[in-house]
Amino acid sequence: MTGVAPSHYIALVRRVTKAEETLDPSRDNHRHRPVSRGRDSLQTIARVPRSQLVRDQLQKAIDSGDFGPGEALPSERELVEAFQVSRVSVREAIRSLEAIGYVEVHQGRGSFVTKGPNDGYVSAFARWLALHKEEVMDLLKVRGALDELAAEGAAQGADESAIKRIQGAHDAFFSLAQEPDAKLDRLVQLDIAFHQAIAEASGSSLLMHLLQDLNQHLGESRKITLAPSGRPAKSAAEHTAIVQAINGRRPAEAKQAVATHLAAVRTSVSDFEAMKSAVAVPPADPVH
Known part of the structure; x- marks a missing residue:
């Protein structure tokens, strides 16, 4: 695992395993909300982009201390394999984390956690x-x-x-x-x-x-x-x-x-x- 402590990668994979039901392609990445009662108590279906689901899981991993400030996230390839999503989804997730100050992306080196105690x-x-x-x-x-x-x-x-x-x-x-x-x-x-x-x-x-x-x-x-x-x-x-x-x-x-x-x-x-x-x-x- 290049630049990533094995224990951290295992923790991330465990986190992904817990999220598999959410990420399961057979469920089409939908979240459901009840509308009302009676014949209208059907479920509306809101599509949640896979990039957002990946971002949320990575953000939780950082917040919980699985990855500390200055530490590298798994590589793009490793994240694709762990989450079973496309490279596009992973890149969008990383860009979102970078925008909110959780990571810094260094070309050719990877993504590094920048989140500090005040974030x-x-x-x-x-x-x-x-x-x-x-x-x-x-x-x-x-x-x-x-x-x-x-x-x-x-x-x-x-x-x-x-x-x-x-x-x-x-x-x-x-x-x-x-x-x-x-x-x-x-x-x-x-x-x-x-x-x-x-x-x-x-x-x-x-x-x-x-x-x-x-x-x-x-x-x-x-x-x-x-x-x-x-x-x-x-x-x-x-x-x-x-x-x-x-x-x-x-x-x-x-x-x-x-x-x-x-x-x-x-x-x-x-x-x-x-x-x-x-x-x-x-x-x-x-x-x-």
């Missing part, structure tokens, strides 16, 4: 975001405007003790953001603490309370913006630019640094929504 939040947020996308984007725009005013005010009039609190909050977030296995909930807490320290330093109690209220509604959006690999470090760098401008008493620069940071946050949410939509309904496979 379990993604699927839950996908369902939540589907219902609240417009509300989230509107709230982020409002938050951006308020955060800009707060940073501008802090740069203009914060006293030294307030500046130290901002620096301390920044240092705490920056340090944790460099850890590859940082807990997402803790990152979110420290991110909120950083921005709240700036709001408090602005000298406006109204700004401080408005941002406190907004933070109660934007916890989920912070999770998805900080969950992708490398994003916490990017946020920390953006925070650094904000802190430097405030420390230097440059209000316009502080305001612009916040605008740049919040634009990146909004882009993260939009990119996630586009990615989710792209993989929500995989294309149907040819019959093999």
Whole structure:
């Protein structure tokens, strides 16, 4: 088995065996839903692409720890044999996993697991975001405007003790953001603490309370913006630019640094929504 631990391959095959009833070609890959009662209690038949079934099984294998971060998945040929599906189905499944950040594909080397400890939040947020996308984007725009005013005010009039609190909050977030296995909930807490320290330093109690209220509604959006690999470090760098401008008493620069940071946050949410939509309904496979 090239690049794959035998125990992992056995675990995958066992998982496939459990799914054989679902994948059995004689059942035509259908899932059934009851319609109603009486003569209408027939079953509607929804076709589920084999690529989606393969993707789901691989995703479960990764989530359960059968394949850890940095480990190779079985080769395309091995997956074809294990699942008894076409190469097209396997390739579509791998592309879907790559799109949602579970694997990286290296040409000529194979597919490697990239899913980290924070990625379990993604699927839950996908369902939540589907219902609240417009509300989230509107709230982020409002938050951006308020955060800009707060940073501008802090740069203009914060006293030294307030500046130290901002620096301390920044240092705490920056340090944790460099850890590859940082807990997402803790990152979110420290991110909120950083921005709240700036709001408090602005000298406006109204700004401080408005941002406190907004933070109660934007916890989920912070999770998805900080969950992708490398994003916490990017946020920390953006925070650094904000802190430097405030420390230097440059209000316009502080305001612009916040605008740049919040634009990146909004882009993260939009990119996630586009990615989710792209993989929500995989294309149907040819019959093999």
